[in-house]
Amino acid sequence: MTRGDGTKTIVLVEDNPDDVELTLRAFERSNIANEVRVVRDGASALDLLLARGEHEGRDRADDPQLVLLDLKLPRVSGLEVLRALRRDERTALLPVVVLTSSQEERDVVESYRLGANSYVRKPVDFVEFVEATRQLGLYWLVLNVGARGR
Amino acid sequence: MATEESFRQLFAANPVPMWVFDTTTLAFLEANQAAIDLYGFSREAFLERTILDIRPAEDRMALLAMVRSERPPLNHSGRWRHLTADGRTLDVDVTSHATTFEGREARLVVVRDIGPELRAERYEERRRAELQRLAGELERRVAERTAELTDLNRELEGFTYSVSHDLRAPLRAIDGFSLALLEDGGAALDERGRHYLDRVRAASRRMAMLIDDLLALSRVSRAELARRKVDLAEIARGVLKELEELEPERAVEVVVPRSLPVAADRNLMTVLLHNLLTNAWKFTARTEGARIELAVERQDGEMAYTVRDNGAGFDMRYAEQLFVPFQRLHSVEEFPGTGVGLATVQRIVRKHGGRVWAKGQVGRGAAFHFTLGEGTS
Numbered sequence: 001m002t003r004g005d006g007t008k009t010i011v012l013v014e015d016n017p018d019d020v021e022l023t024l025r026a027f028e029r030s031n032i033a034n035e036v037r038v039v040r041d042g043a044s045a046l047d048l049l050l051a052r053g054e055h056e057g058r059d060r061a062d063d064p065q066l067v068l069l070d071l072k073l074p075r076v077s078g079l080e081v082l083r084a085l086r087r088d089e090r091t092a093l094l095p096v097v098v099l100t101s102s103q104e105e106r107d108v109v110e111s112y113r114l115g116a117n118s119y120v121r122k123p124v125d126f127v128e129f130v131e132a133t134r135q136l137g138l139y140w141l142v143l144n145v146g147a148r149g150r
Numbered sequence: 151m152a153t154e155e156s157f158r159q160l161f162a163a164n165p166v167p168m169w170v171f172d173t174t175t176l177a178f179l180e181a182n183q184a185a186i187d188l189y190g191f192s193r194e195a196f197l198e199r200t201i202l203d204i205r206p207a208e209d210r211m212a213l214l215a216m217v218r219s220e221r222p223p224l225n226h227s228g229r230w231r232h233l234t235a236d237g238r239t240l241d242v243d244v245t246s247h248a249t250t251f252e253g254r255e256a257r258l259v260v261v262r263d264i265g266p267e268l269r270a271e272r273y274e275e276r277r278r279a280e281l282q283r284l285a286g287e288l289e290r291r292v293a294e295r296t297a298e299l300t301d302l303n304r305e306l307e308g309f310t311y312s313v314s315h316d317l318r319a320p321l322r323a324i325d326g327f328s329l330a331l332l333e334d335g336g337a338a339l340d341e342r343g344r345h346y347l348d349r350v351r352a353a354s355r356r357m358a359m360l361i362d363d364l365l366a367l368s369r370v371s372r373a374e375l376a377r378r379k380v381d382l383a384e385i386a387r388g389v390l391k392e393l394e395e396l397e398p399e400r401a402v403e404v405v406v407p408r409s410l411p412v413a414a415d416r417n418l419m420t421v422l423l424h425n426l427l428t429n430a431w432k433f434t435a436r437t438e439g440a441r442i443e444l445a446v447e448r449q450d451g452e453m454a455y456t457v458r459d460n461g462a463g464f465d466m467r468y469a470e471q472l473f474v475p476f477q478r479l480h481s482v483e484e485f486p487g488t489g490v491g492l493a494t495v496q497r498i499v500r501k502h503g504g505r506v507w508a509k510g511q512v513g514r515g516a517a518f519h520f521t522l523g524e525g526t527s
Contacts, residue, residue, distance in 0.1 A: 101314065103314065104310075123322075124321045126322070126330075129322070
């Protein structure tokens with residue numbers, strides 16, 4: 001998932017098509033040029049990130065730079081995805097940002113407990129959403145020095 | 151003989167029912183007035199009968215067995231059932247004493263009517279049983295209600311969880327795509343079209359605010375109360391500092407004591423002061439020389455914590471409505487808000503076993519007083 005220019009991809013795990021479109025638009029507005037790969041449910045996300053199922057044998061050099069994870073997902077929930085990613089040593093250090101609607105305390109606490117790197121609540125106001133996305137991209141794609149590949 | 155005469159007197163006038171019977175024939179030989187009154191037989195009727203005649207048929211064998219047995223001179227033969235002249239059954243306690251009467255071997259029987267005692271005992275027993283039944287019933291009902299409440303709570307929790315996830319997503323789409331339309335298709339829209347889209351966005355943001363406030367209210371209801379020593383003054387300073395940072399252009403005189411310790415839940419106190427002080431901040435927006443004060447003072451006969459401002463105030467006629475969710479005394483254009491804040495304040499105060507009330511005057515400011523039930527727990 002590395003492009004010719006060396007920027008890595010972002011995986012967006014999101015089942016709501018409106019949110020997918022708006023998030024992509026927000027990336028565009030915040031000048032985040034990374035390729036965004038969208039997966040619509042938790043099971044597909046795990047297949048892709050853990051290189052199994054239809055993604056069996058994919059090149060691990062293709063690993064994304066950042067995963068944006070919704071919590072309410074069909075089949076396997078976001079928290080389950082997070083748990084599985086942290087349990088697997090290949091993805092234990094992969095930056096995962098929970099990007100979701102709720103600010104229910106149990107979601108926030110459980111996300112951090114399972115090893116989320118960040119928890120961002122999607123604001124209703126799209127202008128604020130763009131700003132949140134911009135800061136998120138700035139931190140996780142530009143400033144953050146990842147543990148992997150070092 | 152004078153002595154015999156006095157004994158006869160003692161027998162005849164004794165308020166305790168007594169009789170004498172022949173131990174051989176079992177016939178009554180004498181009965182006193184109290185016995186006559188109790189059994190309803192005349193003296194003559196007694197003397198025509200034997201002691202078997204005043205027993206229910208099923209008790210007669212036992213009586214015969216006892217009479218024939220060797221008995222001590224003074225014998226307490228215990229509880230028996232006797233029949234009255236009109237067929238009622240008496241519960242009696244019987245004591246007999248061996249004697250001779252007009253040359254015959256006899257026994258003097260002293261009878262105590264224990265019916266009222268037994269009835270009281272039975273009544274007491276029934277009452278105990280009834281109380282036990284009621285206690286059991288109550289326990290069962292409490293268990294039922296608890297189970298119902300647990301179910302309801304779980305349902306409510308699921309509901310709020312779902313609201314906080316699912317109700318906001320469409321609002322994001324409404325706001326986001328309205329803005330996208332303004333940005334991308336704005337040229338095709340006239341002034342009025344853009345105005346409508348602005349209204350759509352404002353409405354979606356307002357609905358998001360309503361949802362958030364409702365969720366906050368429900369979180370307060372579900373929160374466990376952890377009472378500890380908390381400094382209201384310190385919390386108030388924090389909240390006011392945030393408000394000042396959001397609107398640095400506002401000049402508000404803030405009066406907060408150095409410290410104001412209470413025994414209360416810290417998180418809930420933060421929510422409470424946030425609501426009251428944000429209100430005070432909001433309603434003094436158009437006041438010259440705005441002033442917000444936190445104090446503890448005697449109010450209506452008790453010590454109350456008070457948040458006071460000199461802002462827009464309110465009409466005391468509507469004081470009760472202040473704490474009803476979604477009830478607002480000002481239009482959204484005048485002062486923004488959802489009308490959930492003071493309902494949340496009231497719920498927090500009640501959770502602490504306290505009460506909250508407000509005093510105000512239009513154009514002269516408002517004061518919110520609350521207690522925290524600190525003495526009661």
